[in-house]
Each structure stands twice: as C-alpha cells, then as structure tokens.
Amino acid sequence: MTVHHDSADTPARLEARATWQVSRMHARVSRLLAAAFETDGAGLRSYHYRLLAALEQWGAMSQADLGRRTGIDRSDVTGALGELEPRGLVTRTPDPGHKRRKIVTITPDGVTRLGELDAVIDGVQEAFLAPLTPAQRREFLHLAARLAECPPDDGA
Template sequence: MAASAPKPLSERPAFLLSQVGFHSAELFAAGLAPLGLQPRHFGLLTQLAGADGLSQQQLADLMAIHRNAMVGLLDDLEERGLVERRRHPRDRRAHAVHLTPAARRLLAQATAVADTHDETILAPLDPAERVELVRLLGRVAEHAGLAPGVHPGLRHH
C-alpha cells in the first residue's frame, strides 16, 4: 500500500498563520517606515498611551518583556523625543515613563496606518467574519500563553 500524500500546506492552519503573519508584518513595517517607526515602537507607544507614567519595570512586566529589552526600546524613543523618563513620584529608585506631545501626534498617525493595514489584510472578510477571526485568533494566542497585545518578538530585541 502506498503512503498517502501529506496534506498540502495550504490546508495546514499553522502554515497559513505563519504565511499571513509574515506577509502582514512586512506590510505593517512598510506602512510605519515613512513615520520612522518600527512595529515594536508602535506597540510600546500604544501600551504607554493607556498606561502613561508607569515605571520602566511596570511597563516591562505589562508587556511581558525583559527589562533590558525595555530599556533599549525606551532609549530609541527617548532619543527621538517621544518619551521622557522622570523620577517616579512614589519610588525614587524608579523612573516613570511619559509620552511627549510629539509621541501622541505620531501615535495618531501610526494608528491610522494600523487601521488601514487591518482593512487591507481583512478586505476579503465581511464584518462578522472579521470579529470571529479576531476572537478565534485570541483564543489560539491565549492557549499558547502569549501576552495579550504583545508581540513575542519583542522579547528578542
């Protein structure tokens, strides 16, 4: 009896997730490039927009990344005048991280890029399918132990 042919890659969910994820990441990075941002910077600015004034350590914990990676990301943004580190009001040993007005303006532009990117990637889906896809992907990410809203690639920068 001959061995059956393996399932085509186009029918393997893990392959499709990888294929679409790679394509999406490339397009998103290209969309942010004119703003001088990388996706990892967008992620950090987005987190800070909802948690302005957290300490570097609190921010690293929130994003589930090593504090050294956080310092590098913050250094990048601070050099560009997008964040300020100030003494934490309740812990003199810590620094609180704050978005600058320039960062808020840039984040608004980057968010528009992200919105356009989402529309482009999900164009073939109707609104209900989009909601369902996001819900299902969220379940898969949760099952994998991934931090909500945090790209696992941040751990390596």
C-alpha cells in the same frame, strides 16, 4: 531569510495545518507592518507603537512594568525608549522611591504621534483583512482572540 510561499509551492500536508497557515499570516502581516512603518512611520516601528499605546492607556510606569505589560524584553524596552525620548515622545524620570528605577511618561507630542501611527496601523489592518467581508473579519478576530487567550498547556 524571508521566504514568500505560494500555495502551489506548498506540500498539501502543510496546507491543512492551522499552524502553517498562522505562520504564513504572521509573515504576511510582518511584511505589511514593515513596509507601512518604512513608508509612513517616520523612523518608528511597531514596537514603538506598542510602547506609546501602553503609556497612553495605562499611564506612567516603570520601564520594567512597561516591558512586562507589553511583552517586550526589558533591554529592548530600554533601547526603544532611547529612540523615543530624543524625539520628545516620552520622558524618563527617576523614581523618588527607587533610585535605580525610571518612570516613563508619554508626552503630548507622543500622544499626537501615537494618533498618527494609528492611521499607519489602520492601513495595515485594512490591507491584511482586505480579502474578508465585514462579517468574516469579525469572526476572524473573535476566533483569533480565542486562540490567543488559550493557555499553552490547554489542548482544547
């Protein structure tokens, strides 16, 4: 169930909670991403983008490694690759050293499509960060990265 929250409809004790604000930001960016990929993604989604970006940056790798490096569950990687391969965006070939392992490679068409999806993602970034000045955007990204890199058991 998707719920849109207006700050006037939110209890005051939640407004002062960072976790509440982060969850609201996540919901907002999820809506922006879904709408942008629906309009301009030609049937692809943000997880397809993540897989293509990983393959383009790090090169060919096994499906299992691709899942680990992108944080996408192995079964979801298999399903997503099953959507990318028929479009000619990736290839999967048997690993000669391991019969059951498949090596995934981005194709030239995949690199082209990744560039097109960059524009979709750039539009979402612009829409998401629109309320902030350039200096605020830099500071937000710095702080968000810092929080994201903090170990889960570290309360600092």
